Amino acid sequence: MKKIRLNRAVMYVFLTIIAVVSLFPFYWMIVSSTNQTSQINSGKFTFGDQFWINLHNLSEQVDLGVVFWNTSKIAILSTVFTLLICSLAGYGFEVFKSKNRDRTFNALLFTMMIPFSALMIPLFIMFAKAGLLDTHFAVILPTVSAAFIIFYFRQCTKSFPRELIDAARVDGVKEWQIFAFVYMPIMRSSYAAAFIIVFMGSWNAFLWPLIVLQSTELKTINLILSSFNSAYAPDFGLIMIATVMATIPSLVIFFAMQKQFVASMTGAVK
Amino acid sequence: MSVKKAKLHRLYDVNGWMFVSLAVGLIALMTIYPVIKSLWLSLHSGRGVVTHFVGFDNVVRLFYDPVFKKSLVNTLVFLAIQVPIMIILSLSISSCLNASNLRFRSWYRLAIFLPCVTSLVAYSILFKSMFAFDGVVNASLLWIGIISDPIPWLSDPFWSKVTIIAAITWRWTGYNMIFYLAAMQNIDRSIYEAARIDGVSPVRQFIFITVPLLKPVILFTCIMSTIGTLQLFDEVVNITNGGPANSTLTLSMYIYNLSFKFVPNFGYAATVSYVIVVFAAVLAFFQFKVAKDK
Numbered sequence: 001m002k003k004i005r006l007n008r009a010v011m012y013v014f015l016t017i018i019a020v021v022s023l024f025p026f027y028w029m030i031v032s033s034t035n036q037t038s039q040i041n042s043g044k045f046t047f048g049d050q051f052w053i054n055l056h057n058l059s060e061q062v063d064l065g066v067v068f069w070n071t072s073k074i075a076i077l078s079t080v081f082t083l084l085i086c087s088l089a090g091y092g093f094e095v096f097k098s099k100n101r102d103r104t105f106n107a108l109l110f111t112m113m114i115p116f117s118a119l120m121i122p123l124f125i126m127f128a129k130a131g132l133l134d135t136h137f138a139v140i141l142p143t144v145s146a147a148f149i150i151f152y153f154r155q156c157t158k159s160f161p162r163e164l165i166d167a168a169r170v171d172g173v174k175e176w177q178i179f180a181f182v183y184m185p186i187m188r189s190s191y192a193a194a195f196i197i198v199f200m201g202s203w204n205a206f207l208w209p210l211i212v213l214q215s216t217e218l219k220t221i222n223l224i225l226s227s228f229n230s231a232y233a234p235d236f237g238l239i240m241i242a243t244v245m246a247t248i249p250s251l252v253i254f255f256a257m258q259k260q261f262v263a264s265m266t267g268a269v270k
Numbered sequence: 271m272s273v274k275k276a277k278l279h280r281l282y283d284v285n286g287w288m289f290v291s292l293a294v295g296l297i298a299l300m301t302i303y304p305v306i307k308s309l310w311l312s313l314h315s316g317r318g319v320v321t322h323f324v325g326f327d328n329v330v331r332l333f334y335d336p337v338f339k340k341s342l343v344n345t346l347v348f349l350a351i352q353v354p355i356m357i358i359l360s361l362s363i364s365s366c367l368n369a370s371n372l373r374f375r376s377w378y379r380l381a382i383f384l385p386c387v388t389s390l391v392a393y394s395i396l397f398k399s400m401f402a403f404d405g406v407v408n409a410s411l412l413w414i415g416i417i418s419d420p421i422p423w424l425s426d427p428f429w430s431k432v433t434i435i436a437a438i439t440w441r442w443t444g445y446n447m448i449f450y451l452a453a454m455q456n457i458d459r460s461i462y463e464a465a466r467i468d469g470v471s472p473v474r475q476f477i478f479i480t481v482p483l484l485k486p487v488i489l490f491t492c493i494m495s496t497i498g499t500l501q502l503f504d505e506v507v508n509i510t511n512g513g514p515a516n517s518t519l520t521l522s523m524y525i526y527n528l529s530f531k532f533v534p535n536f537g538y539a540a541t542v543s544y545v546i547v548v549f550a551a552v553l554a555f556f557q558f559k560v561a562k563d564k
Contacts, residue, residue, distance in 0.1 A: 007472055014362075016441075022440070025385070028396060028399075032399065040399055040405075042404045043403060043405045065327075085293050088289050088290070089294065097286075099285060104290070107404075115543070115550050117526075118543040118546060119301060121311065121525075121536050121539055123300065126304070150293055187549045200387070205389050206503075212550055223390040229398065230508075246389055250388065251387055
């Protein structure tokens with residue numbers, strides 16, 4: 001019995017240390033947004049009074065409204081289109097099964113393993129030739145059809161009751177109407193889960209936007225953050241406020257939809 | 271087959287292709303075409319878009335390129351050290367969280383998962399500021415007494431690698447934990463009860479029961495982490511910018527530099543990118559084989 005209690009104690013200590021380490025950077029981020037750079041660099045981890053000065057400095061350097069508009073616009077558009085295109089495909093592969101489509105689906109699964117670094121140069125050349133560099137369209141287009149999300153929707157469709165489709169067909173409802181008015185409303189929670197993964201992926205994207213977007217007025221929050229950070233003497237005070245702002249949307253979505261979030265992450269392995 | 275049936279069958283097929291065509295077309299255009307084009311590019315060399323055919327010269331050049339070798343070794347070092355540390359850590363955390371009558375279970379889970387919510391750029395900047403020479407990490411370690419002199423986390427070739435590894439581990443451990451926790455819920459509790467009655471220690475239960483039963487999930491997470499680490503970019507750019515002296519330069523960052531920072535040599539950059547493709551292909555093959563054996 002004594003040994004078990006000791007094991008328990010070790011376990012609690014271990015978990016507590018891990019939890020503290022996991023949370024500390026969040027605390028650090030918030031505290032540092034109230035301090036000035038020299039204090040951040042010397043490791044001050046108590047609240048200061050520089051918050052408004054940092055915010056003022058930040059808003060003088062960038063137009064925060066524009067940056068947030070750019071980031072939200074890209075994230076929302078690419079999420080909406082990804083969900084639409086990938087759920088159509090997932091539904092199509094599962095409801096209209098055929099040998100050739102299954103072969104196509106397997107080929108799509110293999111594209112999941114292709115690293116983005118091998119695509120970025122040809123993609124860059126393609127968009128340059130089309131004269132579409134430095135547009136939000138170019139940021140969004142390569143992301144809207146993702147094999148992983150198609151796979152996810154196909155898995156979800158497996159649990160969709162077929163009788164509903166058959167009944168609608170008997171009533172003479174067109175196939176696209178079945179999808180739009182029967183399937184989509186019933187699969188709300190699957191869409192919610194996919195929304196979280198896709199939105200976060202897009203909100204947090206860095207490499208492709210970095211390659212495509214050159215004009216300051218088109219840049220997303222991550223690009224702005226990175227360029228502040230790469231300055232010779234970065235002003236961490238204002239950077240920290242921008243970091244807080246970049247993190248808040250993800251945090252809000254996470255806390256609002258915690259259940260679906262965990263479900264979406266594990267849904268694919270089951 | 272009657273005419274009517276054949277007609278219905280055709281309609282079924284047309285509908286099927288209609289539903290998948292947009293997604294398939296986009297993947298063909300945005301993934302499959304570029305990956306083939308990249309192979310074609312790798313046989314060329316030149317500045318920007320003015321290129322000429324050089325055959326396998328680019329591959330030969332890889333062998334004489336010290337920066338490439340350095341970035342390859344760095345990437346493999348990150349892989350070989352970071353992935354096992356993270357997998358073992360998140361397995362241990364998950365099995366602690368899975369213990370019966372644990373208090374504050376959901377709070378621990380929430381706290382440990384939270385790092386996954388941050389953007390890669392944002393957390394990289396946090397780590398850069400925390401690991402500054404006079405920063406909060408050194409200050410804390412000095413205060414506890416683990417070290418007597420501050421560690422040059424960002425300016426020493428060895429310690430900068432440690433910093434990057436620490437950062438990635440912080441960001442992704444909770445992510446992997448969620449997969450393990452989900453899989454552990456499917457393990458029958460009575461196995462552990464039986465083991466406990468037989469006097470098997472918790473550590474041995476972990477090694478001989480939990481790990482073997484989770485093998486498929488562990489393999490899945492290993493492969494996903496490996497592919498992720500092979501493409502490591504955001505962290506090294508924003509924490510160390512590849513430095514000091516290229517000691518944290520990764521393959522992805524080298525490809526980026528070759529294409530967009532130096533005088534662009536897309537052909538050679540594409541060749542370097544195919545090194546990552548080959549690694550990923552080997553992994554894909556491996557995963558495919560294991561999945562088939564199941």
